[in-house]
Amino acid sequence: MPKKTCTGADALIHCIQQHGVEYIFGHPGGAAIPIFDALVDSPIKFILTRHEQGATHMADGYARATGRAGVALVTSGPGATNTITGIMTAMMDSVPMLVITGQTIQSMLGLDAFQEADVMGLTYAAVKHSYLVRNPNDIPRIVKEAFYIAESGRPGPVLIDIPKDVSGAIIEPNYNVEIDLPGYVIPSAGDPEAIARCAELLAAAKKPLLLIGHGAVISDAGRPLKALAEKLQIPIVNTLLGKGAFPETHELSLGMLGMHGTAYANMAVAECDLIMSVGSRWDDRITGKLAAFCPNAVKIHVDIDPAEIGKMIKPHCAIVGDARLVLEELLPLARKGDTGEWISHLKKLKKRFPLHYRMHGGLKAQYVLDELFRLTKGKAIVTTDVGQHQMWAAQFYKTDHRFHWISSGGAGTMGFGMPAAIGAQFARPDAQVIAVVGDGGFQMTQAELATAAVNKLPIKILVINNRYLGMVRQWQNLFFDNRLSGVDLEGNPDFVKLAEAYGMQGFRIKRNADAGRVLERALAYNDGPCIIDAEVEKEDNVFPMIPAGASYQEMVLEPPKMKMEKPVGST
């Protein structure tokens, strides 16, 4: 039992612990000292990071590996602004997160006090919700609401800004409080009429396709999803974040669709007569040119967020609800259509246009990832950064299980992968956690190597090192006459020596012939983190590729012989 009177900070930490939180990731500072003081007496383990961005990505990785909110704690001013990238990353990918920021005392608010930043104002556009705590007695209710908002419905980050006089105030906390959120309504089961109509449409389709997104992972829709796909014999494509909702090694899975999706997944999208999205938001990486996206297919959209319905495409049938509950309702109503011909056609495409790469020349990133998949039997939790290595990992490291794929999708945040792996390893101490990162993104949050080392986390950091910012170089190569600009990572450290500097183990792969052997040694090393520096071919490009804003018909399977048009789509 907590003391009868305590500080606001004590009440805050008590409420967080009552929610079942094991770890808080963060960095201290003046305005947050009362909160750090409260941590001394708490069973919650505080993980000191080297930068606040790292703390948010760790909380994010923890959340994506468990489905429960990750918690970050930082101070005011620059401590708080350093979290914004991580907050935006969690917002774009619907990740539950609680970010607590210290704030200057209330009497100094708005007076440009030392380390004062208007954190509420700076983060309005990046949070699901936020609180500035004015009255310390509100802390129990606010923490309760914050977790509820972060974890329910379409999850997202919630920020609590706490002035130092509020966290330091002596109160008699009342923990027996109810949440008060009259404006927060969470859709659960879908409208039965819409579900019945969806069943009719599915039964009538000859070439149906299920498009699975992050929502299916979040809502734990795997079981009814598998049952539905198998009962109706409908092939499945998944988004980058949908990896793990349905086993990618299943014969009905066509893997990832979109800009760098598999050829057969994208061909299926181009040819289908019905596409049903479950928990995907028809992102521009998925649709390409909107006007040309499945123009003749019936579109069904299942989403828990009503604001997603009709945002990108106008569906013929929309069901607002939790993916798992909707699929469970749909399952008994759905009847198998005549999809035999479609399935055998896609099987042929799968054989004819497999993911492939050539083995001559230097070390191939694709081969390294292929070997990683083989040696871990696909069972590792893989986190990634953003860029070429991310797309190759998505293509070659098939994901079969929920929470086993952790990648920054919507935000495309470089520097995400390694700290996210730290968070995931804390969440799943017995799992094998591998951060697949590029040499560019890795260096953005490289400081967190210390966090991994000091906590002796056995994460494996596989650096796909091509000494370039590879994805930008690929675009400059394909669309800008190879006029390379700002992409040469001259000055990279020796990553093996870097590992040694942190007291970690370092491994290096230089040739295809060594990949399996070195990976095996690295995977067997569990005395702490290690870095595997894979010095891959400098100038390889990711294919297949649908240029941004192009249609599925314009998919490129091989390096093109001719110069390509500059893409018109977003980034």
Added chain:
Amino acid sequence: MINGTTKAAVSESKAYRTETRTNQHSISLLVNNKPGVLIRISLVFARRGYNIDSLVVSPTHNGKFARMNIVASGEPKTLEQIIRQLNKLIDVIHAKDHTGETVVEKELALIKVRCAPEKRTEVLQIAEHFKGQAVDLSESTILIQATGGTEKLDALETMLDKYGIVELARTGKVIMARGESGT
């Protein structure tokens, strides 16, 4: 005195107003009555390129909530999404688009007109026609108060324009649904 340039500017701004009116939407919101709510709402409009033409915030009979009436102009096809995004905000109890609905819409205008004593009767007659009244008088000005629908107040403004409008303040629309239906 209104010189030529300001007159041109006035008629130009009127043309702009007529143009935006055609893309105007009346939106009502019931929101939590606490700091920071307005900024969350205005961000939704700004991000989708909507301009807020008028905004009225007032307390409801329940002190926990406030009523907002917003008239905003922008692409009609993005409005539905804006309403959904407004409804998604935790602090918004509900948001509704009332464009084209039969609702009671009222606003209040205060119009200060340049007016020498000999013109007073004339100006007062115009005001009376629009059920307006004089609320202040000076040797050189008269202040008219009028309430009603937007078009009516526009018309009054046009009529008073030739005397020279010194200052103008309009509250923006307040909206309420008729009968049993809620706003």
